[in-house]
Amino acid sequence: MALENVQATLKKSSTELDDVEQRREVLIKGTRGVIMKCSKSIMALHRGKFEDATKLLEGAQAELGSLRTHVRGDLERYLINAEQELVEAYQLKCVYEKTSLAGIDALNVATSSYLLGLLDSIGEIKRMIYDNLRTERTSEALNLFALMEDLYSSIYPFSVYDNIVPGIKRKLDVAKLLIENARSTLTEESNRNLLIKRMDNLEKQLGTSS
Secondary structure: OOOHHHHHHHHHHHHHHHHHHHHHHHHHHHHHHHHHHHHHHHHHHHOOOHHHHHHHHHHHHHHHHHHHHHOOOOOHHHHHHHHHHHHHHHHHHHHHHOOOOOOHHHHOOOHHHHHHHHHHHHHHHHHHHHHHHHOOOHHHHHHHHHHHHHHHHHHHHHHHHOOOOOOHHHHHHHHHHHHHHHHHHHHHHHHHHHHHHHHHHHHHHHHHHO
């Protein structure tokens, strides 16, 4: 039995799969670079190096745009982690700049990447809260805590799509724990400030009576 048709098909399939494999390798290597830039951008933001953070983010976005040309409708999953990191870093930049958080169109990422990246940003906002408490900017810390809660409550309804957005329930659980930890810290700080205020008032009263 002749195998001409089968051999022709196998040759074509081999060419197609070689192309997919080559594009896959490009995506794996390229997304590592994007993730690294986003991580460095986050570190720069926490250190107050906003210009450096902006340049890193711009570079990450440009690289992601280039990588998308290698997807062609079959390798989208290889972009998810990099897109997630971009969303996290970009939203943190918005928080530091005190501007509105970015919508999905501005970031040009998949819906799942956007949702998961938003949840990841809650952990970075918690870090900002602690930084503000260390510098006695309690009011700013409270505003950031309110943002954490708003983000969580806004995304929570999407937990029903865990089969479509794998990991969203787990990230929601982590976010809830982060919020509770931040709430506990803020409560302790509030009680401490109240105690200090009462002690100051008592000292003033004692000083007046003497």
